[in-house]
Amino acid sequence: xxxxxxxxxxxxxxxxxxxxxxxxxxxxxxxxxxxxxxxxxxxxxxxxxxxxxxxxxxxxxxxxxxxxxxxxxxxxxxxxxxxxxxxxxxxxxxxxxxxxxxxxxxxxxxxxxxxxxxxxxxxxxxxxxxxxxxxxxxxxxxxxxxxxxxxxxxxxxxxxxxxxxxxxxxxxxxxxxxxxxxxxxxxxxxxxxxxxxxxxxxxxxxxxxxxxxxxxxxxxxxxxxxxxxxxxxxxxxxxxxxxxxxxxxxxxxxxxxxxxxxxxxxxxxxxxxxxxxxxxxxxxxxxxxxxxxx
Amino acid sequence: xxxxxxxxxxxxxxxxxxxxxxxxxxxxxxxxxxxxxxxxxxxxxxxxxxxxxxxxxxxxxxxxxxxxxxxxxxxxxxxxxxxxxxxxxxxxxxxxxxxxxxxxxxxxxxxxxxxxxxxxxxxxxxxxxxxxxxxxxxxxxxxxxxxxxxxxxxxxxxxxxxxxxxxxxxxxxxxxxxxxxxxxxxxxxxxxxxxxxxxxxxxxxxxxxxxxxxxxxxxxxxxxxxxxxxxxxxxxxxxxxxxxxxxxxxxxxxxxxxxxx
Numbered sequence: 001x002x003x004x005x006x007x008x009x010x011x012x013x014x015x016x017x018x019x020x021x022x023x024x025x026x027x028x029x030x031x032x033x034x035x036x037x038x039x040x041x042x043x044x045x046x047x048x049x050x051x052x053x054x055x056x057x058x059x060x061x062x063x064x065x066x067x068x069x070x071x072x073x074x075x076x077x078x079x080x081x082x083x084x085x086x087x088x089x090x091x092x093x094x095x096x097x098x099x100x101x102x103x104x105x106x107x108x109x110x111x112x113x114x115x116x117x118x119x120x121x122x123x124x125x126x127x128x129x130x131x132x133x134x135x136x137x138x139x140x141x142x143x144x145x146x147x148x149x150x151x152x153x154x155x156x157x158x159x160x161x162x163x164x165x166x167x168x169x170x171x172x173x174x175x176x177x178x179x180x181x182x183x184x185x186x187x188x189x190x191x192x193x194x195x196x197x198x199x200x201x202x203x204x205x206x207x208x209x210x211x212x213x214x215x216x217x218x219x220x221x222x223x224x225x226x227x228x229x230x231x232x233x234x235x236x237x238x239x240x241x242x243x244x245x246x247x248x249x250x251x252x253x254x255x256x257x258x259x260x261x262x263x264x265x266x267x268x269x270x271x272x273x274x275x276x277x278x279x280x281x282x283x284x285x286x287x288x289x290x291x292x293x294x
Numbered sequence: 295x296x297x298x299x300x301x302x303x304x305x306x307x308x309x310x311x312x313x314x315x316x317x318x319x320x321x322x323x324x325x326x327x328x329x330x331x332x333x334x335x336x337x338x339x340x341x342x343x344x345x346x347x348x349x350x351x352x353x354x355x356x357x358x359x360x361x362x363x364x365x366x367x368x369x370x371x372x373x374x375x376x377x378x379x380x381x382x383x384x385x386x387x388x389x390x391x392x393x394x395x396x397x398x399x400x401x402x403x404x405x406x407x408x409x410x411x412x413x414x415x416x417x418x419x420x421x422x423x424x425x426x427x428x429x430x431x432x433x434x435x436x437x438x439x440x441x442x443x444x445x446x447x448x449x450x451x452x453x454x455x456x457x458x459x460x461x462x463x464x465x466x467x468x469x470x471x472x473x474x475x476x477x478x479x480x481x482x483x484x485x486x487x488x489x490x491x492x493x494x495x496x497x498x499x500x501x502x503x504x505x506x507x508x509x510x511x512x513x514x515x516x517x518x519x520x521x522x523x524x525x526x527x528x529x530x531x532x533x534x535x536x537x538x539x540x541x542x543x544x545x546x547x548x549x550x551x552x553x554x555x
Contacts, residue, residue, distance in 0.1 A: 161396050168382045168393040175380035178342060179394035180368035180456045235384075 005136040009208055011248050012143035016201035018228030018240040019150055023194035025229050027187050028170035033090035034198045035222035036097035037067040041199025046126040046206035050115050051108050056128055063203035064196045071195020075188040094222055102214040122213025126206050139208050151237055166190055231273050295320045295491050301350035303336055310336040312515040323492045325502040328512035329535055334495045338464050342374050343367045373458030375449045377465045383438030387429050390437050391420045394456040420455055427451035443474050460491045467498040479505050
């Protein structure tokens with residue numbers, strides 16, 4: 001049972017991460033920075049509970065907002081580049097964040113001893129869940145409540161004018177401008193909201209992992225983040241969730257017996273989806289799931 | 295309504311638009327014609343803010359707009375269609391209009407639309423445009439799935455939906471058959487009757503001569519003639535530009551078509 005609860009945690013966190021990339025992809029931008037925003041949320045929320053003794057909810061909120069604020073700051077210069085150049089720029093940003101935490105050392109004396117990020121040794125002792133006697137089930141409930149809330153908010157956004165604007169910009173920037181849409185506002189808002197969601201996911205991750213380090217936030221994490229909505233299809237939010245379940249649950253855990261060959265299958269899966277269903281597993285025509293429009 | 299003053303746009307050594315002087319008057323249908331590569335599309339791109347001018351300036355309703363971003367110009371009341379149709383293909387017909395309408399409707403979240411009275415009028419206006427574009431029965435279809443003629447009509451009403459007073463139509467008749475062109479002719483006249491000013495860039499001469507009040511002719515990025523359709527048709531320089539005669543000295547302005555009529 002514990003195995004499945006642990007797996008459900010991972011799937012929940014990765015769903016949030018995938019949804020954060022979904023926002024940005026909607027405006028036609030490919031961002032490798034989502035892992036960086038995730039890291040910022042993880043460190044900020046972790047430091048607030050373990051070092052400053054904050055309760056969990058405000059710590060997660062501040063972590064998400066901090067990641068969102070950085071995302072907005074990244075969004076502005078990122079506007080100037082498109083396509084491959086944006087991939088390169090956001091990859092560089094993600095590496096900057098990772099290397100920052102590789103060097104960042106700030107430890108304070110608390111009741112539980114010396115706690116804080118310790119550069120390359122990582123940041124341990126984020127013990128809010130154990131010290132407040134949260135079971136794995138409790139943590140799962142929290143994660144899935146957040147996933148549910150995020151899905152509801154994004155489904156609403158997608159149906160509202162914000163979704164229409166994001167999609168319009170993603171379809172054709174020149175036409176969108178000519179229709180009077182402010183590209184800056186559309187792209188930066190998508191970056192900001194996506195950043196908040198990634199930061200929130202990072203905050204929760206830090207607490208159930210209890211120990212985080214720069215290695216957790218490499219390019220692979222960002223690749224996963226954009227792979228989910230691409231595999232699942234941008235037209236529906238449920239597609240992202242299904243893609244996470246498939247990749248994390250079936251591909252990575254279910255096929256554990258074939259060892260490291262699984263990673264290769266992940267790459268093959270993306271190629272196969274691109275070939276067979278270029279708009280993702282859940283295409284409009286299938287008509288499944290949330291966020292589908294009439 | 296719109297004035298181009300000494301407007302130039304150079305690409306390296308190529309003077310795509312050179313010292314162009316042009317005035318679009320309130321309520322008229324002005325045709326902009328010229329051979330391929332004469333600078334028509336560059337002019338549209340300068341007016342809508344896709345390009346920044348190398349020199350010169352643009353004035354809309356008395357305000358200089360040369361430094362404004364494309365979407366700001368749309369907010370002021372200039373909208374366009376594209377030579378190669380650019381719709382939001384994966385959005386429905388209604389959402390295409392909606393995306394353009396948002397500008398006029400209380401911004402992003404839509405409080406003004408929901409809580410103030412101007413909103414219903416805006417929605418009704420968009421509905422009217424759907425009927426005007428003969429697309430009311432297709433409102434929930436994806437724009438990318440429409441037939442060619444329907445896509446052209448949708449692009450036209452999307453431009454109108456932004457609330458534009460000045461519409462720039464970039465070769466709207468391209469690829470259309472005679473019947474569709476007749477239909478377009480009627481729609482352009484109707485749009486003008488609704489109080490809009492129209493700048494029509496077109497290769498289809500019958501349509502231009504038929505529908506325009508005045509015509510300006512470009513060649514090599516310069517205006518070589520301006521006047522009523524009849525005046526322009528008589529103009530020797532225009533004939534030379536189109537037929538390739540080089541007997542006429544192109545440096546002299548032609549007497550039939552005064553430059554600043």
